[in-house]
Amino acid sequence: MVGGGAQIVLFTTGLGTPTGNPIAPVIKITGNARTAQTMADNTDVDVSGVMNDTERSKQAPGGCSTKVIEVASGRPTAAERLAIASCDPSSQPTI
Numbered sequence: 001m002v003g004g005g006a007q008i009v010l011f012t013t014g015l016g017t018p019t020g021n022p023i024a025p026v027i028k029i030t031g032n033a034r035t036a037q038t039m040a041d042n043t044d045v046d047v048s049g050v051m052n053d054t055e056r057s058k059q060a061p062g063g064c065s066t067k068v069i070e071v072a073s074g075r076p077t078a079a080e081r082l083a084i085a086s087c088d089p090s091s092q093p094t095i
Contacts, residue, residue: 020079025071
């Protein structure tokens, strides 16, 4: 996607996969409450409330939209804060 011109990547993760990109920021979104709790420092948006019925599905996209605007305005993503930006999995930091 980035090679095709994407400026920001929205990446959904269930297990908290530590991924980033050296060219474009990667916003990690999880719908897994356990991942949201145990890997809070490695995810950007938690929509697990939709999965456990504590949040309406119409509310969840607002969190994603807000995060995209923040990142487009210069706020670093979790991957950027943790310096996870390599495309080579063997060079990823141990989390």
